[in-house]
Amino acid sequence: MKLSVSPAVLLAARTLWDFHIIYDDLSEADLIIGLGSYDLRVADHCAELFRRGFAKRVLFTGKSGNWTGNLYEGTEADAFAARAKELGVPEAVIMIEPAATNIGENIRFSRAMAGSDVRRIIIVTKPQTQRRAHATARAQWPQVVALVTAPPTRFEDQPTEAYPLEMFIHELVGDVQRIRDYPAKGFQIAQSVPASVADAFDFLVKEGYHHHL
Known part of the structure; x- marks a missing residue:
């Protein structure tokens, strides 16, 4: 740096x-949710968790915010999904939520897309937004067990x-x-x-x- x-x-x-950092101990879940941002390492980590068998579906959420309006051609969710596919995640298991503009919407819109059968999720975000994601999920999606993690970035x-x-x-x-x-x-x-x-x-x-x- x-x-x-x-x-x-x-x-x-x-x-x-x-x-801000948390890094929950992870176990198998119904869904991995990648919160869109400027940091494609989040998508990389989602792909790694998928390959390691932590969940069979991956949902990427995010429109374009203050920091990414000129960074990607499309939405954050589209950019993250494209990166995950490059890393071997099958398109058939990827869901895209392209409208959320903040962490609250990331959680609410993902909840609406996920379906009622989802009971356990892994939220992947930037290291420094783990605590916000943790607090938001517990307030706005209390029906699920929400584990929070991030790329192991220093x-x-x-x-x-x-x-x-x-x-x-x-x-x-x-x-x-x-x-x-x-x-x-x-x-x-x-x-x-x-x-x-x-x-x-x-x-x-x-x-x-x-x-x-």
């Missing part, structure tokens, strides 16, 4: 990263050419605010935010990392 921020900013960003390797370090830090900050605010709106379950995370959040906002709030 090319360092273009101060050591103090980097340390605070790592604190938020550590808070903090240093998460920024990409299309989504560089400073944008990545803005995202980390914005998701802490959503974890705080969304339970009152019914979007997520409530979660405790440690003091160290709250302090890192406040510091980064003061440093100007507030574009995703």
Whole structure:
């Protein structure tokens, strides 16, 4: 990772990263759900989990958001599905949900497509959105057991050419605010935010990392 921020900013960003990641222990499920984004490594990980037999169906969800409008020719879900097919996932087992524009819609629209026989799901997302996905699924799809995971990407390797370090830090900050605010709106379950995370959040906002709030 090319360092273009101060050591103090980097340390605070790592604190938020550590808070956001979960990596549930996985077991066999009815469906793998890949949440669309700028990060095709999520699609790669969905394909790997499929090959390893964790589920027999894969659903990709996502329209185009603030970060991907110019990144893919079609929707995030279409791009992820194409990548999974390149990696050997049969087209017949892939479902595409092309309308969701946020994690709440990812979950609700996937629930509507999945069918009533789905009881256990594996949600695959970016490492830093695992906690949001966890909280959203439990609030908006409580009927299923929802396991959450992500590609095993290191903090240093998460920024990409299309989504560089400073944008990545803005995202980390914005998701802490959503974890705080969304339970009152019914979007997520409530979660405790440690003091160290709250302090890192406040510091980064003061440093100007507030574009995703």
